[in-house]
Amino acid sequence: xxxxxxxxxxxxxxxxxxxxxxxxxxxxxxxxxxxxxxxxxxxxxxxxxxxxxxxxxxxxxxxxxxxxxxxxxxxxxxxxxxxxxxxxxxxxxxxxxxxxxxxxxxxxxxxxxxxxxxxxxxxxxxxxxxxxxxxxxxxxxxxxxxxxxxxxxxxxxxxxxxxxxxxxxxxxxxxxxxxxxxxxxxxxxxxxxxxxxxxxxxxxxxxxxxxxxxxxxxxxxxxxxxxxxxxxxxxxxxxxxxxxxxxxxxxxxxxxxxxxxxxxxxxxxxxxxxxxxxxxxxxxxxxxxxxxxxxxxxxxxxxxxxxxxxxxxxxxxxxxxxxxxxxxxxxxxxxxxxxxxxxxxxxxxxxxxxxxxxxxxxxxxxxxxxxxxxxxxxxxxxxxxxxxxxxxxxxxxxxxxxxxxxxxxxxxxxxxxxxxxxxxxxxxxxxxxxxxxxxxxxxxxxxxxxxxxxxxxxxxxxxxxxxxxxxx
Numbered sequence: 001x002x003x004x005x006x007x008x009x010x011x012x013x014x015x016x017x018x019x020x021x022x023x024x025x026x027x028x029x030x031x032x033x034x035x036x037x038x039x040x041x042x043x044x045x046x047x048x049x050x051x052x053x054x055x056x057x058x059x060x061x062x063x064x065x066x067x068x069x070x071x072x073x074x075x076x077x078x079x080x081x082x083x084x085x086x087x088x089x090x091x092x093x094x095x096x097x098x099x100x101x102x103x104x105x106x107x108x109x110x111x112x113x114x115x116x117x118x119x120x121x122x123x124x125x126x127x128x129x130x131x132x133x134x135x136x137x138x139x140x141x142x143x144x145x146x147x148x149x150x151x152x153x154x155x156x157x158x159x160x161x162x163x164x165x166x167x168x169x170x171x172x173x174x175x176x177x178x179x180x181x182x183x184x185x186x187x188x189x190x191x192x193x194x195x196x197x198x199x200x201x202x203x204x205x206x207x208x209x210x211x212x213x214x215x216x217x218x219x220x221x222x223x224x225x226x227x228x229x230x231x232x233x234x235x236x237x238x239x240x241x242x243x244x245x246x247x248x249x250x251x252x253x254x255x256x257x258x259x260x261x262x263x264x265x266x267x268x269x270x271x272x273x274x275x276x277x278x279x280x281x282x283x284x285x286x287x288x289x290x291x292x293x294x295x296x297x298x299x300x301x302x303x304x305x306x307x308x309x310x311x312x313x314x315x316x317x318x319x320x321x322x323x324x325x326x327x328x329x330x331x332x333x334x335x336x337x338x339x340x341x342x343x344x345x346x347x348x349x350x351x352x353x354x355x356x357x358x359x360x361x362x363x364x365x366x367x368x369x370x371x372x373x374x375x376x377x378x379x380x381x382x383x384x385x386x387x388x389x390x391x392x393x394x395x396x397x398x399x400x401x402x403x404x405x406x407x408x409x410x411x412x413x414x415x416x417x418x419x420x421x422x423x424x425x426x427x428x429x430x431x432x433x434x435x436x437x438x439x440x441x442x443x444x445x446x447x448x449x450x451x452x453x454x455x456x457x458x459x460x461x462x463x464x465x466x467x468x469x470x471x472x
Contacts, residue, residue, distance in 0.1 A: 026175070026200050028097070029117040034079045036061040039113070047167050048118070050092045052159060068092060074101040075114045082111055093168070095120065120172065156189070156196055157338045160331035166193070166323060173321045174200035179273075181318045182296040184325030187374030190296040191256060193325060198252040203292055206251030211244050214260035222265055228281035245278050248291040258295040258318065259310060266311040273317055293318075328369040328376065338373060339364045342380040353426060353464070354387040355457050430465050433458070 022029060022042045030041035038059050046053040049069045061073040072089045078101040086100035097118040104113035158164045173180055174197045182190045191210060198208045216224050227243030245253060255261070261269065272278050273293065277286040295318050302319075304310035328335060339356070347354060356364075360383065369375050433451065440446040448458040 024199075025117075026171075027117055027119050029115070030056070032061055032075045032079075032114045032116070034111045034114070036073065036076050036079065043167075044171060045118075047158070047164055047171065048091050048093065048095060048097065050161065050164060070097075072099075074099050075116045077101070078103045078114050079111045082109070089118075095168075156192060157334050157341060159337045160326075160333040162326045162331050163334055166325055167196070169321075169323050170197050171200055173197065173323075175202075177201075177292050179292075179318055179320040180294045181301075181320070181322045182294065182325060183301075183322060184296075184298060185327045185372055186298050187372035188325040188327055189373050190325060191254065193323070194252075194254045194256075194294045194296065197294060198254075198292075201252065201292065203251050207248055208252050208254065209244050209248040210254040210256065212256045214257040218262055221262060222268070223281055225265065226268065226278060226280055229283045240280065240282075243278065243280060245272060245291070246280075246287060246289060249289050250291065252292045252294060255293065255295045257297060259297045259299040259301060259304060263309075263311065266314045270311065270314045270317060328372045332365055335365050335367075335369070335376065336361060338376055339380055342377050343384070346381050346384040350384055351422065352384060352387060353422070353429075354384050355453065355461065356383070357452055357457075358454055361454065429461075433461060433465075 019040065022040055025042055026044065028042070028045035028048050030045050031039045033039055038057055038061065041053065041056050043053050046056045049056065049064070051059075051069065061075050064070060065073050070089050070091045072087065074085045074087060074089075078085050082103050082105065084100065084102050086098065088096060089099050090096055097120060099116060099118040101114050101116040103111045104115065106112050156163075156167060158167050170180075170193055180194075180197060182193060184190055194210070195208060198204060211225065213221065223241070223243070225243050225245050227241050227246055230240045272289070275286075276289060278289050279286045301310050301315045305312040305315045328338075339361070343354065343356065346352075364376070364379075371378075433447070436450050437444075437447045440450065444455055444458060448455045451458065
């Protein structure tokens, strides 16, 4: 019998995962205190208001209304009237939303928190009569969603307005079963966005099958996509095999590089989309199948269809909801944020504490990145690996250049250098930063300039040192 989890432990687990629960909620949702300060929110809310999540978490709803981020705050009225209120509002992006705010009261009946959630007006209007008949069912569905596990994917960085618009479009279409055609240069993150759409769709608990149409030899594409029966061709497995389209039943099928699909198979794919049936190679039986299709390409399918390089009827069947992902050079605001995200990832992977200097950050932002996000990620990894090599060389040089008046052993003892190479370099870095700060009278800007790093980088280092001392 498993050991029962205590109620206090369950509460602690719930508290630790509260931010994850909010982030995975499909619609805008946020919590404010009685003064209207935003305490907790998800990225969907920030996207709807055309601002970053960090900005939103530092905001007051009354100020947001004054600045025109949205037209009305029901949260502030709820804090005064102590009752549930709902209504229609418009956001800065001209989105009409139906918002509902619910007060959380203390033992004395005073408002301590207000929970607000919203949904697009167009979506709600379709089901307004059903909502009136089944409010309890709706709450039940929302609770089930909050408790469910979602597909783990890479985080999508969207600091630029262009990328926020892409995410808003992806989030809106995720609620439907419409076919999506993603277009963007190589390395812009088409598969990451496809996973985002799947994660926020009603099929999120089912399979996400990703197929790169350019990865298979032409003679194998058909058997991989459609599957085959026993003895269908020489070399076929004795028991036959399910195709990738069939494996996506009830889930999402992502066909990357769809332009590379041979013309002979384009007609078969079109038939699957039109009939909802798939037939394995060597079989006379059609299997009913239900899946959501997301296709992606870096090529101009319309032009290809005009040149008879891609089936025109398939192009129009795919081009239901087109979404273009802009290249990295057109959204420089995302470059540094992506670089810092990748830096955190590789620091954790390689157990390092490397930070970018000002020259590196300027290089990242000025580069055109023809390989887009993929090229940027590779560049960050190279920097981290190079840092590991440089650190080893620098530490050996530092030890060998100690003053001849004091033995190397004495110097190491005086500085308190013990442990692994990582521990030693961290200690030296902390002591030197502390020394420079004291010489600068605690002025962060001046210290950062002397250290040759950005103020934000220095703040991050100081917070890391403080956190490590607290854990010691």
